[in-house]
Structures are given as C-alpha cells and as structure tokens.
Amino acid sequence: MYQSKITIWSNRSTDDRKVLIVSPKGGKLVHTNKYDVRTKYQKITGKYNISSKGAINADIEISNSGKLYNKKYYLEFEKNEDQVIYYKNQFSNLLDVDILKINFVNDKESIIFKESISLKASNYAEVLNNEMMLKLNAFNTFNHLPKRYSNRIHPIEITNGFKDEDEIIITIPKNYRINQLPDAIKLENEFGEYSFQVEKINAYELRYKRTLILFETTHSKNVYSKFRSFLTKINKNDKQKIILSKI
Numbered sequence: 001m002y003q004s005k006i007t008i009w010s011n012r013s014t015d016d017r018k019v020l021i022v023s024p025k026g027g028k029l030v031h032t033n034k035y036d037v038r039t040k041y042q043k044i045t046g047k048y049n050i051s052s053k054g055a056i057n058a059d060i061e062i063s064n065s066g067k068l069y070n071k072k073y074y075l076e077f078e079k080n081e082d083q084v085i086y087y088k089n090q091f092s093n094l095l096d097v098d099i100l101k102i103n104f105v106n107d108k109e110s111i112i113f114k115e116s117i118s119l120k121a122s123n124y125a126e127v128l129n130n131e132m133m134l135k136l137n138a139f140n141t142f143n144h145l146p147k148r149y150s151n152r153i154h155p156i157e158i159t160n161g162f163k164d165e166d167e168i169i170i171t172i173p174k175n176y177r178i179n180q181l182p183d184a185i186k187l188e189n190e191f192g193e194y195s196f197q198v199e200k201i202n203a204y205e206l207r208y209k210r211t212l213i214l215f216e217t218t219h220s221k222n223v224y225s226k227f228r229s230f231l232t233k234i235n236k237n238d239k240q241k242i243i244l245s246k247i
Contacts, residue, residue, distance in 0.1 A: 039065060039066035039067075040065075040066045040067045040068055040160070040161065040162040040163065041063075041064070041065045041066055041068060041162070041163045041164075041165075042062060042063065042064050042065075042068050042162065042163070042164050042165070043062070043063045043164075043165045043166070043167075044060055044061070044062050044063075044139055044140055044164075044165070044166045044167070044168070045060065045061050045063075045166075045167050045168070046058060046059050046060030046061055046168055046169070047059055047060075047168060047169040047170070047171065048060075048138055048168065048169075048170060048171070049170075049171035049172075050124065050125050050132075050134060050170070050171065050172055050173060051173060052127075052173040052175055052176070053122075053123075053127065054122070054123050054124055054125035054126060054127045054132060055120065055121065055122045055123065055124060056094065056119075056120065056121050056124035056125070056138060057119075057120045058117075058118070058119050058120070058138065058139075059116075059117075059118050060116075060117055060139060060168070061114055061115065061116050061117075062114065062115040062117070063112055063113075063114050064112065064113045064114075064115075065110075065111055065112045065113075066111065067160075067162075068113075068162065069111050069112065069113045072113045072115065073106055073113045075104060075113075075115070076104040076106055080102070083099075083102050084099045084102070087099050087102065087117055087119070091119065091121075091139065093138075093141065094119070094121035094124060094138070095121055095122055095123050095124070096121055096122050096123075097119055097120070097121040098119060098120050098121065099117065099118075099119050100118040100119055100120060101116070101117070101118040102115070102116070102117055102118075103115075103116040104116070124138065125244075130245060130246040131243055131244065131245055131246065132172075132173075132176055132243070132244040132245075132246070133241050133242075133243055133244075134170075134172070134241060134242050134243075134244060135239060135240070135241045136170065136198055136206075136208050136240055136241070136242060137166070137196075137208065137210065137238045137239070137240070138168070139166070139168070140164060140166050140210070140238075141235070141238040141239060142212060142231070142234045142235050142238050143235060144231070145228070145231055145232060145235060146227075146228055146231065148228065149224060152221040152222075152224040153221065154221060155218055155219060155220055155221050156218065156219040156220070156221065156223065156224055156227055157218045158191065158214065158215065158216055158217050158218070158219075159216060160216065161192070161213070161214045161215050161216035161217075162212075162213075162214055163211070163212070163213045164210070164211065164212040164213075165210070165211050166208070166209065166210040166211075167207070167208070167209050167210075168207075168208045169201070169205060169206070169207055169208075170205065170206040170207075170208055171204055171205050172204050172205075172206070172244055173204075173244075174204060175246060175247050176244040176245065176246055176247060177203065177244065177245050177247055178200060178203070178204075178206065178242070178244060179242065179243050179244065179245055180242075180243075181198050181199070181200065181206075181242060182198065182240050182242065184196070184197035184198075185197070185237050187230065187233060187234070189226075189230060190215070190217065190219065190223075191214065191215060191217070191219075191226075191227050191230050191231075192212070192213045192214040192215050192230070193211065193212070193213040194211065194212050194213075194230075194233075194234050194237070195209075195210070195211050196208070196209065196210040196211075196237055196238075196240075197209050198242075210238075212234065
C-alpha cells in the first residue's frame with residue numbers, strides 16, 4: 001500500500017526551493033528562504049457568547065504570518081460572496097453559520113495578514129433538559145489524522161510545520177452556571193508541542209487558551225504509532241466539552 005508524506009496542508013508557496021531569476025544580465029539559480037516553524041504562524045483571538053438556546057455569536061481576529069500570509073492574502077481581492085463561502089467552509093463545524101461581517105488588514109511591510117470575522121450560528125451548544133454541553137474550541141479543531149498502518153514501510157516525513165495560538169473569551173448564559181473545568185494539558189515530544197487550558201474569569205466568563213506547534217522533521221517508521229497517537233490526543237483535547245447547569 002502506498003504511504004505518503006505527512007502533509008498537514010498543501011505547499012503551494014515558493015519558500016525553501018531553487019528558483020531561476022532572469023534579468024537583462026542573464027539568469028541565475030538561487031534558493032528561496034526557508035521559514036522557521038514559528039514564523040508559519042496563526043493566532044486567533046476574540047470572543048463568543050452562547051445563548052440560553054445554544055446559539056453562538058462571535059467576533060474573532062485571525063493573524064497570519066510567514067507562509068500562512070501567502071495562503072491568505074488573496075482573500076481581500078475576492079468578491080464578498082466568495083469570501084462568505086470561504087468562511088462558511090472554514091467554519092463548517094458550525095450549523096447554519098451566518099457570516100455577518102468580514103474585514104481585512106494586509107500589513108505588507110510586516111508580512112502579517114489579519115482577518116476580522118463576525119458570525120453567528122444556531123445549535124452550537126447542546127441543550128439537554130437542565131444542562132448544556134459546550135465544546136470549548138469553536139474555531140480551530142485539529143482534524144488531520146493520518147491513516148492507521150499495521151506495518152509502516154517508509155519513514156515519517158512531516159512537511160509544512162506551523163504554530164497556532166488561540167485565546168478566546170467565552171460568555172455563557174446568565175441562567176446557567178459553570179460546573180467543573182477540564183485540567184490543563186501539555187504535550188511535548190519530537191513531533192511538536194501542544195497545550196490548552198481554560199480558566200474561569202467570573203461566574204459567566206471563561207478564557208480558553210491553546211497552542212499547537214508541529215515540527216518539520218523526518219523520523220523512523222518505527223515511531224509512526226507514537227506520532228499518530230500524539231495527533232489523536234490533540235484531536236481529542238481540541239474536542240473537550242464542559243457541562244453547564246441551569247440555575
């Protein structure tokens with residue numbers, strides 16, 4: 001069976017490769033810059049609130065730098081209807097998502113592209129009798145799990161590493177109370193780093209913080225199960241839910 005590289009997102013940019021530069025004086029072969037993993041950087045900040053019926057209303061900002069800038073800056077030149085389609089696909093985990101407002105800031109000097117999005121969606125949190133089940137991570141769940149192999153043949157080559165940071169303020173309905181919060185998680189190994197924590201600001205507000213770094217590395221086929229287990233744990237923790245009780 002064919003076993004591919006571990007590609008988290010496709011590489012369509014022009015970094016870390018040989019290119020031919022042609023000028024009136026002739027042509028020459030040069031090597032473009034290779035971005036460090038921590039410069040392939042996305043940060044999501046913002047807030048969302050949950051209604052007593054489980055609907056979500058959110059305002060978030062997404063900052064992209066390095067190679068991620070190259071993947072996003074084209075959005076400001078798209079038609080509004082195409083932008084809306086893009087974000088509906090981006091947040092397809094939300095039911096009946098409605099994109100209310102979109103704004104971009106393209107800082108070409110600092111190579112940072114910022115997306116500001118306001119949205120709402122129904123039935124995000126699940127209401128069951130006197131309880132509400134709320135998934136904390138609304139916007140950036142890691143779902144790229146590689147296939148399970150009983151006999152991996154080739155080495156593991158992780159291409160296109162990156163760093164994600166998220167910090168979101170969550171407001172719950174006034175007629176609910178926060179029950180137990182999950183423990184903070186921190187994972188570190190040769191493949192990358194992952195952490196998340198959620199803390200109570202007051203009776204109705206939470207602060208959710210998450211960091212994910214995936215290194216660009218090559219490993220022996222013998223650690224494939226460990227690598228897949230690492231990504232599976234990230235996926236599981238990204239889907240953590242809390243239970244709110246009606247007052």
